[in-house]
Amino acid sequence: xxxxxxxxxxxxxxxxxxxxxxxxxxxxxxxxxxxxxxxxxxxxxxxxxxxxxxxxxxxxxxxxxxxxxxxxxxxxxxxxxxxxxxxxxxxxxxxxxxxxxxxxxxxxxxxxxxxxxxxxxxxxxxxxxxxxxxxxxxxxxxxxxxxxxxxxxxxxxxxxxxxxxxxxxxxxxxxxxxxxxxxxxxxxxxxxxxxxxxxxxxxxxxxxxxxxxxxxxxxxxxxxxxxxxxxxxxxxxxxxxxxxxxxxxxxxxxxx
Ligand SMILES: C[S@@+](CC[C@H](N)C(=O)[O-])C[C@H]1O[C@@H](n2cnc3c(N)ncnc32)[C@H](O)[C@@H]1O
Numbered sequence: 001x002x003x004x005x006x007x008x009x010x011x012x013x014x015x016x017x018x019x020x021x022x023x024x025x026x027x028x029x030x031x032x033x034x035x036x037x038x039x040x041x042x043x044x045x046x047x048x049x050x051x052x053x054x055x056x057x058x059x060x061x062x063x064x065x066x067x068x069x070x071x072x073x074x075x076x077x078x079x080x081x082x083x084x085x086x087x088x089x090x091x092x093x094x095x096x097x098x099x100x101x102x103x104x105x106x107x108x109x110x111x112x113x114x115x116x117x118x119x120x121x122x123x124x125x126x127x128x129x130x131x132x133x134x135x136x137x138x139x140x141x142x143x144x145x146x147x148x149x150x151x152x153x154x155x156x157x158x159x160x161x162x163x164x165x166x167x168x169x170x171x172x173x174x175x176x177x178x179x180x181x182x183x184x185x186x187x188x189x190x191x192x193x194x195x196x197x198x199x200x201x202x203x204x205x206x207x208x209x210x211x212x213x214x215x216x217x218x219x220x221x222x223x224x225x226x227x228x229x230x231x232x233x234x235x236x237x238x239x240x241x242x243x244x245x246x247x248x249x250x251x252x253x254x255x256x
Pocket of ligand 1: 037040041042043044045066067068069070071072073087088089090093119120121122138139140141147153154155156
């Protein structure tokens with residue numbers, strides 16, 4: 001796609017804002033350039049940020065994704081007329097986000113140029129205090145998918161304890177940059193070690209509570225087309241454990 005090209009389909013034609021705490025998107029969504037974002041390992045469905053942006057922000061407000069991956073959130077911010085900041089530690093993700101944002105919008109649509117830059121989610125010092133209207137983000141889960149070979153700051157290399165330790169810095173920075181009264185949402189799943197569940201989702205929620213956030217919602221997101229689920233199918237039957245088929249999407253609020 002070229003910067004001047006208008007995508008054939010700009011929006012999902014079946015969009016229904018979610019109204020319960022269980023979200024499920026069997027079709028990931030391929031409008032605009034999302035056929036490309038869908039190729040990124042561990043991407044999220046564009047229906048997730050679309051719902052969050054609709055529900056928790058207004059036109060021209062600023063959305064931050066500090067683990068932007070292939071740019072799914074930022075594409076939605078662009079389509080919905082929001083300002084946006086995209087950050088990722090890996091240069092490849094930044095390159096992909098820029099490529100995936102290279103499409104035109106109809107002239108009459110509101111457009112704000114996204115700010116896309118390499119950086120570490122633990123240090124958002126280039127963003128001023130109390131300036132972001134909504135954080136929508138999707139950290140790498142401790143050690144499950146690795147996004148780089150030797151980037152030491154890449155949190156996808158960290159085991160559970162170290163990951164949670166480092167996420168304290170992310171939570172504190174998220175808290176600092178968000179405007180009071182506004183929302184911060186992230187997607188996280190649990191994991192399993194020696195046949196036992198490691199409740200990573202709840203552990204990370206506790207990190208955000210400690211940073212000062214208030215928990216507004218816990219949304220359960222059903223998982224579809226997950227490569228890890230296919231991989232564990234036989235083992236789960238042999239060892240008699242259930243396959244994890246959901247993730248958590250907690251929505252926090254910064255107190256006023
Ligand atoms: C689960 S992926 C995000 C996928 C994204 N939602 C999408 O749809 O493409 C997590 C991302 O976090 C990035 N990451 C890992 N450590 C980071 C850090 N310290 N700061 C910023 N980004 C980081 C990885 O490079 C990866 O792109």
